[in-house]
Amino acid sequence: MDAAALWKRYQDWLYYHEGLGLYLDVSRMSFDDAFVEQLTPRFEQAFKAMDGLEGGAIANPDENRMVGHYWLRNPEIAPSEEIKQSITGTLSAIKDFAAKVRSGEIAPPGQSRFTDVLSVGIGGSALGPQFVSKALVEANPAIQIHFIDNTDPVGIDHTFAEIGDRLPSTLVIVISKSGGTPETRNGMIECQAAFEKAGVDFASRAVAVTGEDSKLDNVAKSEGWLTTFPMYDWIGGRTSELSAVGLLPAALQGIDIQAMLDGAKEMDEATRVHHLRQNPAALLALSWYFSGDGRGEKDMVVLPYKDSLLLFSRYLQQLVMESLGKEQDLDGNTVYQGIAVYGNKGSTDQHAYVQQLREGVPNFFATLIEVLQDRTGESVQVEPGVTSGDYLSGLLQGTRRALYENGRDSITITVPDVTPRMVGALIALYERAVSLYASVVNINAYHQPGVEAGKKAAADVLALQNQVKTALAEADAPLSLAEIAERIDASDRIENIYKIVRHLDANGRGVTIEGDPSKPDALKVSAQ
Secondary structure: OOHHHHHHHHHHHEEEEOOOOEEEEOOOOOOOHHHHHHHHHHHHHHHHHHHHHHOOOEEEOOOOEEOOHHHHHOHHHOOOHHHHHHHHHHHHHHHHHHHHHHHOOOOOOOOOOOOEEEEEOOOHHHHHHHHHHHHHOOOOOOOEEEEEOOOOHHHHHHHHHHHHHHHHHEEEEEEEOOOOOHHHHHHHHHHHHHHHHOOOOOHHHEEEEEOOOOHHHHHHHHHOOOEEEEOOOOOOHHHOOOOHHHHHHHHHOOOOHHHHHHHHHHHHHHOOOOOHHHOHHHHHHHHHHHHOOOOOOOEEEEEEOOHHHOOHHHHHHHHHHHHHOEEEOOOOOEEEEOOOEEEOOOOHHHHOOHHHHHHOOOOEEEEEEEEOOOOOOOOOEEEOOEEHHHHHHHHHHHHHHHHHHOOOOEEEEEEOOOOHHHHHHHHHHHHHHHHHHHHHOOOOOOOOHHHHHHHHHHHHHHHHHHHHHHHHHHOOOOEOHHHHHHHOOOHHHHHHHHHHHHHHHHOOOOEEEEOOOOOHHHOEEEEO
8 A cells, every 4th residue: 555545544544532632543454444344233233232231231140240340430320329329439438548548647556657558469459550550650659569469479578578677657458359369368368477577567557458248358347457448249350440459559659540530431431432433442343353353363462652551561461361262152152262462562672572573473463552742841862853752753653664564463542641541541442442342252251261260270289289288197108199199089180299299399398209300100209
């Protein structure tokens, strides 16, 4: 396509939101008008399905749950007065609590104020707050935030080392809907142990974000924690950033959470338009469908050209992949849907893997995110008449052009700046795009049987570990792996048993292995 035709296509397909100052350019996705015409009826059905969800239709039949993250930024559309009042009451309570913590009105015993926040959660309870913190917190905040987002002991130790002697002035937020998520429970127990070791009271510095009457809710109330905030059963982890899950840590860091909600609300309104070309979320979903032939055959590479948006691709990984990665469609057909997401940031990626994107396997489409404002204040000239920001803009445009010239599709999103309002809008844009795409390909974006299967498998391994330890403790002599398996009636799980005892031995956990490590069958295992 020549330059004049490309310029015309750019203008024909450019979406601009005047209120937000956001541009969406899908002109470098190589679909044609016939393709759009073919998909239009599916999008008309998807728009109607979205209307139903927002009205309170059951979206997760496995758990008989509604899906209502959009009510969080516009309680007026909630399907009941009870839900509306709960949303507004919780938001007011978050703002009040955060203001009192930041002013020192709420302070830890023996300290003038809280200096740090330690957020304990996993998945959506960590990825959203991490992304928002990286995007919006100033360089030297009054309150530092830290995360325990895994059950890795070394990672936990590093987090406590970062906090150091400020543990007495650290506020801990434990985030778990059920209170039974193992990784979060482990993080909470590690925190309690660290506080006890330091001679610091934990309960007077702890807050829970959890479901009403959950295990965690009951623990927090029985132990006298500072306060609790609700997690609703109609909010999934990957869409929870604009609930107490994300708003509480953001508010404690001084981020304008009302502006985040307002930006999301404005984007929600834009994505309710029942017209494909005038709906930015629908344009994204259309592009995703085209690139992957409606089956996710190509990966989504997210390249934000701004350091503050570094974690956006990690946030989108869960939102997109957990929502769309499904074995079956709504009719019970095996479809193996999903879109893989990865990315880092520009122009770092141009020195990392853009070479492959341009000339390697064409198994992806790119999403470039441009921020118009370079910085607050003037920029120095790195060359006559050229700033560092000019280079960043040039590199983005150059990547877009280089990809297109070699037949690689790309989407470009341009925002004026990175502010709470704009971050809220980006979150809402992708939440809505995921919902529309799921409807178009006939899958349920709001259940995750694969995640639950992984949790059950992990619990099964830990139960097996207890059986192995018992068998070894009762044995009069060292046992082979086969003998252990026979004693606990698990002959089909010798490999699991081997990995269990190897892990216990490596950590001095009461198990000793003798023999040649390269010959597992010949090893002898005993309890210490």
